[in-house]
Amino acid sequence: MAKDFWRKGLMALALAGGAWLLLALLEALLTPLGLSAESGLLAERLALSLVWLTAAHLLNVLIGAFFWHGLVLRALGRTPPRLVEQLGNLLVMLLALAGIVGVVFEQPVTGLWATSGAIGIVVGLALRNLILDTFSGLAIHIEQPFRVGDWITCHTRFGTYFGRVLETNWRTTRLATNSRNVVVIPNSFLTSTIVTNTSMPDDVSGFEVKLVLDFSVPTERALRILGAATQQSVGPDGILAEPRPDIEVNATTPDGIEYKISYSIQADKVPPGRARSLLLRMVIAHLRNAGISLSYPRRDIFLARMPWRQRNWHYDKDQVRQLAQLPLFASLSNGELQQLATEMAVFPMQQGETVVSQGDVGDSMFVLAEGLLHVSVTREDGSQFQVAELGPGEFFGERSLLTGEPRSATVVCAVECVVCEITKDAVSSLLAENPALAQAFSRAVIAREMHNGQLASQLRQRELSDRIDAEAGQFARRLRQFFGLTKT
Numbered sequence: 001m002a003k004d005f006w007r008k009g010l011m012a013l014a015l016a017g018g019a020w021l022l023l024a025l026l027e028a029l030l031t032p033l034g035l036s037a038e039s040g041l042l043a044e045r046l047a048l049s050l051v052w053l054t055a056a057h058l059l060n061v062l063i064g065a066f067f068w069h070g071l072v073l074r075a076l077g078r079t080p081p082r083l084v085e086q087l088g089n090l091l092v093m094l095l096a097l098a099g100i101v102g103v104v105f106e107q108p109v110t111g112l113w114a115t116s117g118a119i120g121i122v123v124g125l126a127l128r129n130l131i132l133d134t135f136s137g138l139a140i141h142i143e144q145p146f147r148v149g150d151w152i153t154c155h156t157r158f159g160t161y162f163g164r165v166l167e168t169n170w171r172t173t174r175l176a177t178n179s180r181n182v183v184v185i186p187n188s189f190l191t192s193t194i195v196t197n198t199s200m201p202d203d204v205s206g207f208e209v210k211l212v213l214d215f216s217v218p219t220e221r222a223l224r225i226l227g228a229a230t231q232q233s234v235g236p237d238g239i240l241a242e243p244r245p246d247i248e249v250n251a252t253t254p255d256g257i258e259y260k261i262s263y264s265i266q267a268d269k270v271p272p273g274r275a276r277s278l279l280l281r282m283v284i285a286h287l288r289n290a291g292i293s294l295s296y297p298r299r300d301i302f303l304a305r306m307p308w309r310q311r312n313w314h315y316d317k318d319q320v321r322q323l324a325q326l327p328l329f330a331s332l333s334n335g336e337l338q339q340l341a342t343e344m345a346v347f348p349m350q351q352g353e354t355v356v357s358q359g360d361v362g363d364s365m366f367v368l369a370e371g372l373l374h375v376s377v378t379r380e381d382g383s384q385f386q387v388a389e390l391g392p393g394e395f396f397g398e399r400s401l402l403t404g405e406p407r408s409a410t411v412v413c414a415v416e417c418v419v420c421e422i423t424k425d426a427v428s429s430l431l432a433e434n435p436a437l438a439q440a441f442s443r444a445v446i447a448r449e450m451h452n453g454q455l456a457s458q459l460r461q462r463e464l465s466d467r468i469d470a471e472a473g474q475f476a477r478r479l480r481q482f483f484g485l486t487k488t
Helices: 002-029 037-076 082-104 109-126 128-143 219-232 272-289 316-323 334-343 398-403 424-433 437-452 461-483
Strands: 151-156 159-168 172-176 182-186 194-197 204-213 246-253 256-266 345-349 354-356 364-370 373-378 384-390 410-413 417-423
Touching: 037 082, 128 159, 128 172, 159 182, 204 272, 219 246, 219 256, 219 272, 219 364, 219 417, 256 272, 316 334, 316 364, 334 417, 334 424, 364 398, 398 424, 398 437, 398 461, 417 424, 424 437, 424 461, 437 461
Parallel strands: none
Antiparallel strands: 151 159, 151 194, 159 172, 172 182, 204 256, 246 256, 345 417, 354 410, 364 417, 373 384, 373 410
């Protein structure tokens, strides 16, 4: 700031000195040049006018340095509005012009003000919208309802606009939207409408998402699923853990029950559009894996029994559909899936409850129907380290189910969950009827582990297939030994 002041100050002094030098030269050379009295007087007045203008410029520089960026800055604690400073500079220049007319050219100033006033009225009527925008911009600079970089929502009569403030000039305010466009809004619209500033009073911005689910979905179940999806959206590229996201029943509509998800982000670090997209992707994934679809207007006509739109893990038919989506059971027939679903246990678990503990002996696997699970392992010093997060439709414990291996990690419910357990007895009956499933299960387990370990991205397709076949053969031998099968 000091460097800029000295640069402007020296330039203004140079201009003023040049003007005085020009005036002195004219007075000294008036007679040698043979100029007439009238011509000489005009030249002197023009040179003196230049002195007045350069002096006004120097005064503006001094006012800006010592008043606006000195006294006003210390009093307000922030940089004064640029528009106010520019209006002050304009006032000084107008006074200088009045001095030139009255002092230099010795003309009555009152007539000038009267004439300029009449002209001002005519111009004001013609440019009333421009003048309104200018004074509205002045009000915005003084009150500062938002700053450059803030995320705001403008509720104008032409629509609602959301974006980050790029600039507020004399006439307009420019917003950068999530669609990478720039919206230019006249200042008069901003001062006559409602503006929501999501970047004040701090850099944490609050947002909300609303969606409607069918009346047939129990409220407790909907809140559990949406809560798990929201929890999975928390992270450095998503929403904030604090303030804690909130899910509530917002309203009832003709199409179903409306739920509202309230969350917060740091808009300077995570664009609102990206955070909203991540949250919606998680919500859709959790609802889809739970067998629930978003509600929509009822305009269907059925000539037979209307199909059941919402699936539930507690019903046998829905269990078969859900189990068929798991890669481990992709090779099972519909009858085998029905048999497995009949013997599968479905039960709720509370937040913080442990599903399995690392090192425990077990002979069952689990499928997460609804909720969110945290997977952690115990380090050598005894501390817990979270290694994964499981969402609806994901499963774990397949090695314990098929080979009897101890649990390799501790799995805890991050929120309220619905968990399905498939025991050794349920799989044993399937293998007894169809021993070829041993190889299919083994290949599915090894393929999943390789893909989760990112080995699949390092090998070509043929090499990966050979590697899976080799390790699946070893796994199948252990599986048959665990279930007491003979190779067929």
